[in-house]
Amino acid sequence: MEKFEKITGIAAPLPLVNVDTDMIIPKQFLKTIKRTGLGVNLFDEMRYDQDGNEIPDFVLNKPQYRDTEVLIAGENFGCGSSREHAPWAIKDFGIRCVVAPSFADIFYNNCFKNGILPITLPQEQVDVLMKDAEKGANARMIVDLEAQTITTSDGESFSFEIDQFKKHCLLEGLDDIALTLEKAAAIDRFEEGMAQSRPWI
Template sequence: MDKFTTLTGVAAPLPIVNIDTDMIIPKQFLKTIERTGLAKGLFYEMRFNEDGTEKPGFVLNQPAYRKAQILVAGDNFGCGSSREHAPWALLDYGIRCVISTSFADIFYNNCFKNGILPIVVSPEDLEKLMDDASRGANATLTVDLEAQEIRGPDGGRVAFDLDPFRKHCLLNGLDDIGLTLEKADKISGYEKKLAEAQPWA
């Protein structure tokens, strides 16, 4: 998993509440267990017409936001089913950070496991960040995980809280497998002692 330290990128405004995981990645894209190739399905029904042409009004189809790395979204982002394909699709598109006033628990947890930073802010701060994100080509935010703050294009700062363990994992690029491998020496030592004490096992 890639480390998350400081991210400076275009922020796309998505002021829609209750964006569920089916809106993030519709069910027809869930046939794969690969984490790549899902970008094409991200927000599919909002991005594309039935004939596959783009809907010009959707934010990620607008030239200024095509390479957005940050989403500033409405309340209760990621609700609905527990599909892990939702953060996979965001990451495959290039989104490394989602900012909202609240997230569905399972989606929130899945983000950390896949190297995406979900940030919870107050409604007042979200309004400021949504305004920053609405500036088109100038909609650049800097997310500093170590300092736990978001810096806007005009120098404004928004602090955010984060569980220290989750912060440690993102800063060091540790998913569940990475955390286990950090203890590889202890695991090997335990297995060696067990083999000596119980050679029949």
């Protein structure tokens, strides 16, 4: 998993509440088990019309937001079904951080497992970030995980809370598999001991 330390990137405003995982990645794209290739279908029903043409007014279709790395969203982001394809699609598009007043629990935890930093902030602070994001590509935000701060293009900074174990995993690029492999030596010793003490197993 890619490490997350500090990014300076374009932030896109998505001032919608209750954005569910079907809006993030519709069900017809859930057939794949690969984590790549889903970015083109992120927010598919909002990005494209019935003929597959881009809807110009949707934020991620606008030229200034095509390289978005930070998404500023409304409360209860990622609600609905528990599909892990939702953070896969977000990450594959290039978004590394999502900021919202609140997240659905399963989506929130899935973000960490896929190298995405979800930041929860009070509504009034999200409003400031949303307004800054509306400035377009010239307004780049700085997200510093080590310092636990997000800074607007005007230099206004907000601190955020994060579980320290989840922070460690993001900083080191550790997903569940990598965490298990850190214990490989201990696992090997256990298996060798079991093979000697219970060879019939």
